[in-house]
Amino acid sequence: MRVILGLLFSVAAAMAEKFTNPVIWEDLSDVEVTRAGDAYFMTASTFHYSPGAPVLRSYDLVNWEHIGHSVPVLDWSSKYSLENGQRAYVKGIWASSLRYRESDGKFYFVACIEFGKTYVYSASSPTGPWSQITTINKCYYDAGLHFDTDNTPYVAYGRGDLHIAQLSKDMKTEVKEQVVLSPPSTLTLEGSRLYKKDNNWYIFLTRPATGQYIAKSTNGPFGTYDLRIIADNLKLAAAPRSGAPHQGGLIDTPNGNWYYMSFVDMYPGGRAPALAPITWGSDGFPKITLVNGQWGDYDYPLLKRTVPSPIGTDTFPGPNLRADWEWNHNPDTKSFTVNNGLTLKTVTVTKDLYQARNTLTHRIRGPQGTGTVLIDFSKMADGDRTGLAVLRDSSAWIGIEREGSNFNLVFNTGLSMNTDWTTKSTGTVSARQNNVSYRKVYLRVSADIRPGAAGSAVFSYSTDGNSFTNFGSTVSLGNDWQFFPGHRYGILNYATKSLGGSVLVSRFDNK
Structure with missing residues (x-):
């Protein structure tokens, strides 16, 4: 009893x-x-x-x-x-x-x-x-x-x-x-x-x-x-x-x-x-x-029962992506693999992130979310761009560009769309570290998406996953509704000169 x-x-x-x-x-x-x-x-x-x-x-x-x-x-x-x-x-x-x-x-x-x-x-x-x-x-x-x-x-x-x-x-x-x-x-x-x-x-x-x-x-x-x-x-x-x-x-x-x-x-x-x-x-x-x-x-309406949360770490064990991931438009399925890491080959030659295929997105968890990726970029080709974006009709990203034999850490801001969702601006590199010596980097976006006013995103990087350095300016996240979907994290990898390069995303930490 x-x-x-x-x-x-x-x-x-x-x-x-x-x-x-x-x-x-x-x-x-x-x-x-x-x-x-x-x-x-x-x-x-x-x-x-x-x-x-x-x-x-x-x-x-x-x-x-x-x-x-x-x-x-x-x-x-x-x-x-x-x-x-x-x-x-x-x-x-x-x-x-x-x-x-x-x-x-x-x-x-x-x-x-x-x-x-x-x-x-x-x-x-x-x-x-x-x-x-x-x-x-x-x-x-x-x-x-x-x-x-x-x-x-x-x-x-x-x-x-x-x-x-x-x-x-x-x-x-x-x-x-x-x-x-x-x-x-x-x-x-x-x-x-x-x-x-x-x-x-x-x-x-x-x-x-x-x-x-x-x-x-x-x-x-x-x-x-x-x-x-x-x-x-x-x-x-x-x-x-x-x-x-x-x-x-x-x-x-x-x-x-x-x-x-x-x-x-x-x-x-x-x-x-x-x-x-x-x-x-x-x-x-x-x-x-x-x-x-x-x-x-x-x-609680019913007996509380916890379920797996998207908060935590995804190491992309494979063979498929977890269900909380979605691509920006349909991906080229032949150009990525999920097997103890996410390998992204370049699919598009462009200077426009909004036209680049195989950008992988994840919803930001509010009210304040932090997304961190670890990327091995050693196999990028000349002209390639890879990184982590806060993605919407107004966007910014932190990442790596390869120019010749140099790998540069860059912060690209001011990407935007017109009201018909054509590209207004492909953005401007507003911060740069030339010829970095490392070939793996942690990239982080910390986003404040509390409603009622423009939010903000802070970008940072780390070479050891423990100590992060802010890079570039704080970005304002608009609170207009016309685009409908909210801001997301976006893992990008595209070419500006020719295809053939790739990167390996080892993990994504969502907090």
């Missing part, structure tokens, strides 16, 4: 522990969470980063680990591979939908690309392999997928007019579609998520980027729908200078409780997920549980 009481006390204590929002201080926007058994799986937008649509797993809705991607390669156009001078910045995967169907034990991912076609991917395991199963020749903009109790798939979508589409059970064709809700012209709604509860149908909608609405139908998925607002300009108590929690979706738990996983504009770091409990009123509409009128910190 004492053992049982002790276990019950431990469980109660674990669930009474509070968590702090955002639950993941990483750039994970347009999130949706689906449940399979006792596990929860999250998707998010990745735009031009590849592979696309990360899959994260949690058992308590608070602690999450990256386990895969729903879109193995962005194969919709050659511009997603930075080929022939093309690029796809800010295009690609926007708000999409990830759902588990219990009847066939499969996961499904639905995404409209560039307002054109809708692509459907499926996998028997959330870790993959994932494959595209069909293309639907219309755009399910901001899709929200739901499987009814008879396994029929429905998709809510649209901006302005809101639509419901019924799909065939194999998810490959549209059976029926109609507009189910037309908000007034003064109200723009998008970010659809679709649910069924107590035989009522719900479309969960956002008014970017401050308001959250829900529409309820008591007469099936095609309505009619009654629209109500449930959140307007809420504040996140733990980060009052951030934006309002909005969009995202609802989650049910096996114990019958419900939660709302939103995301919050937290530039310069991007947009991060925030969780709150909800209750359902007698009128069949949900209400967000607030703390002193704000989105607060709450008791």
Whole structure:
């Protein structure tokens, strides 16, 4: 009896522990969470980063680990591979939908690309392999997928007019579609998520980027729908200078409780997920549980269960990259290997980092993150550039350039894009140490991405991994939203004269 009481006390204590929002201080926007058994799986937008649509797993809705991607390669156009001078910045995967169907034990991912076609991917395991199963020749903009109790798939979508589409059970064709809700012209709604509860149908909608609405139908998925607002300009108590929690979706738990996983504009770091409990009123509409009128910190929804964290060291053991890495556009897969280190061969001859293939990126962990790489650059070719960047539409990097027989430590700042995401400036070398004698170097970026003001990044280097020297100037990290993704670490290696060189990245430390 004492053992049982002790276990019950431990469980109660674990669930009474509070968590702090955002639950993941990483750039994970347009999130949706689906449940399979006792596990929860999250998707998010990745735009031009590849592979696309990360899959994260949690058992308590608070602690999450990256386990895969729903879109193995962005194969919709050659511009997603930075080929022939093309690029796809800010295009690609926007708000999409990830759902588990219990009847066939499969996961499904639905995404409209560039307002054109809708692509459907499926996998028997959330870790993959994932494959595209069909293309639907219309755009399910901001899709929200739901499987009814008879396994029929429905998709809510649209901006302005809101639509419901019924799909065939194999998810490959549209059976029926109609507009189910037309908000007034003064109200723009998008970010659809679709649910069924107590035989009522719900479309969960956002008014970017401050308001959250829900529409309820008591007469099936095609309505009619009654629209109500449930959140307007809420504040996140733990980060009052951030934006309002909005969009995202609802989650049910096996114990019958419900939660709302939103995301919050937290530039310069991007947009991060925030969780709150909800209750359902007698009128069949949900209400967000607030703390002193704000989105607060709450008791753990479920028994706390820790998972592997991206915080720590990656030595690239191979044969594949960990799931928390994504390339800037599709990589040339023949030009890198992962085997007790990451070998990067040069792929592109350019002076423009934004056009260079095989730049490997990693989200910065907020509120203040530090990324450090160890690079062996002894096999660089004349004209090559390698290093560690803070990467966005305004960027800077610290690294090595080879000129003739000399290897020089350089700091390149002022890289920037125009508003159409073409390159405005390839940057300027503002600090330099010529002809360094070492052939391995630790490069570090320390980034302050706290929201509400321009952040900053400090660059440094070390030859022993212990004593670091600041190099170059402190860089301002803008907090504008138009590029959508936040700043990331970027490991770069490109040629300016000819291909043939390579570098070895031995480790990445993420703090």
